[in-house]
Amino acid sequence: MRRWTNGAGKVLQAEYAGVEEGRVQLILANGSRAVVELQSLSVEDQAWVKGHPAPTTKTAVGLPPSVAALPPPEKRRMPDQVREPLLYTTIRVVREKPSDCLYESEHFQFKTTAKLGVALMKDICRAFESTYELVRLMPWGIQPRPEEGRDKFQAEFYETREQYLATGAPSWSAGVYSLKDKVFRIPFEELGISAQPGAGGAYYRKGAINNDTITHEITHQMMHGYVPYMPVWLVEGLAEYTSNLPYRGGVFQVSEDASAFAVPKGAAASSRRGLFNFMVQRQRPGWTGVQNLWVFTTDITTANPISRFTLTEDNLAPPVTSDVPPASRSADIASNYHSGHLLTYFLVRDRDGLPLKRYFDALRDEAAKWPPFWHALDNYKAALEKLRPAYVAYEKEMEAFLLKPGVTKLDDGRISYPTTLTPPADPPELPKPPLTPDRTDPKAVCAKHLGILLDGRSLDQLNEEVVRMFQNLGFPL
């Protein structure tokens, strides 16, 4: 162990595990890894690192976490607590222009429309970095990585709610992670920032930071590589699980995860999440049952049972149909979130969390197969787009040709024409669409591995076990 001091004077005990491209790898007392920017350390530490380009101990030499072999599921444990790593919350000012500011912490880049300053940013970034650490230390083997091509996770803060909503954020949301843009967005009001700048021209802390919304959405962001391959009830259930953990003084009390359910009967719904405030005014959302929840695979508002996972011969996705009308009542949607949380809690604790850990191991394999396909699909779409003018021109020429005397379209689609005429030349051949991994249907892959969670049980049996667990906990459903 060595004593490390950062530029701001914060001290940390950690083992040195080497330096690469200006990033220092440390191993903390609890065995977890931390990466800090060399330049964020004190001058003395920077000099020391420069004199020690190699790790101090043999055991510390290792591959980056993403390719490090994981211990078997039986050996991975749920942490009791997850503490925010202090070195992660050092703020670097990239730029502070009047309406364009950029700040960085260890794993995040924060873009804001107004100057927030280092002290305020440090406060705000704690929930971000804590959630990074929380997701990383869960026993599911998730190694949060910034989205493709980025050094850090992106967050954007908006001065007004109007600016926030103009990005396309749902009207009821307090914050949102856009899987499409790979950005987390939140308005100032949820960060507890004053509506107007203070005397010095900077904004200041006025109220509480909505850490629950941050934790919920950042959980999505940390898992972005897994989300397309998971059912939405579990995606939301996990985000509800992490955001409902007691979080005090920068510490997630994971062992107190059941306390989230300790709400007196008949009490108002949790006021912590903007979502529930909006949707369920006075009524607590209820348990929908495993059988009902299981089919919310692709959309939290629309049931979509999936039982077929492979594509047909011609590589066309089978139509995904549903006889069940979308949940239109907001209370039903809130119940789906709440039930996702209940079932996720059950899975975290069920059989020592083994089915859930094995499920994530299968997901990791699945997720690794898809990026080349998505890439090929983009290329395919671009190639089609390039050929579009040729096809439009061909159709026009053909239309004109059909109007010529003696030209007739036969019933079987062929065309008869006088030998004196020449029909338009065929357009270039269309490229072949790429094949999906294992011929899996991209619309069905989110339900493909759910059998692992059942672990030999039927949905009815699983439901019974969930109900029994909550009965035993003293929170009957």
Ligand SMILES: [Zn+2]
């Ligand atoms: Zn969510």
